[in-house]
Amino acid sequence: MFTLETEQPVDYWEVEALYDLCFAPGREALSSYRLRDDVPPVRDLCRVVRDGAGILAGAIRYWPVRIGPARALLLGPVAVHPTHQGEGLGALLMRDSLERAAALGWERVILVGDAPYYSRFGFTKLEAVEMPPPTNPERVLGLELRPGAWEDVAGKVGRDA
Numbered sequence: 536m537f538t539l540e541t542e543q544p545v546d547y548w549e550v551e552a553l554y555d556l557c558f559a560p561g562r563e564a565l566s567s568y569r570l571r572d573d574v575p576p577v578r579d580l581c582r583v584v585r586d587g588a589g590i591l592a593g594a595i596r597y598w599p600v601r602i603g604p605a606r607a608l609l610l611g612p613v614a615v616h617p618t619h620q621g622e623g624l625g626a627l628l629m630r631d632s633l634e635r636a637a638a639l640g641w642e643r644v645i646l647v648g649d650a651p652y653y654s655r656f657g658f659t660k661l662e663a664v665e666m667p668p669p670t671n672p673e674r675v676l677g678l679e680l681r682p683g684a685w686e687d688v689a690g691k692v693g694r695d696a
Contacts (some may be wrong), residue, residue, distance in 0.1 A: 537592060537624065539631055542581040550583065550594045557614035567647055568669040570694050571598045572608055577608065579639060580632050584624050592619040595628040599695035600645065602664055605688045606695060607677075608636055610646040629656050633680070642684040645692065647674045656672070664691035 542550060554562065562568075580597040593615040600609045610632075615624045631658065636644065646653065647670055650660060658676040664685075666675050677685050 536587040537693040538585045542583045593624040601695045603690045607643045607645050637680040642677040665691045
């Protein structure tokens with residue numbers, strides 16, 4: 536039995552510890568973190584999943600960004616505790632939060648990640664969008680929450696402060 540809920544301020548350090556466990560040291564040196572510095576996350580989309588004992592099993596966060604005048608959501612990080620990987624919790628977090636984003640009126644989502652994993656949620660490579668360096672352009676993926684949302688959106692991804 537798992538419980539899915541909105542991340543609360545008291546969850547912050549527990550979620551950070553999960554990210555530290557699941558990602559390589561130095562994760563905060565990645566260029567996507569420069570887009571998050573001093574920018575509050577989109578709280579309604581930051582979700583946590585807990586097991587029956589109330590222990591954090593997974594988390595996902597979103598941040599507002601801009602590509603020229605267009606707003607987008609920067610997805611990430613998303614992580615599942617190693618003891619719960621393979622149980623579908625990552626997919627649960629993805630589907631739940633993407634449905635919420637669409638319901639809140641967001642039109643597009645961007646992330647840096649592995650196309651084979653994220654393509655099952657509808658993400659495709661973005662040809663005309665550039666994340667800050669050093670980012671492998673093959674890993675810059677986008678999803679339309681509204682048909683045509685990525686049409687004519689091009690350029691560098693920047694902070695939405």
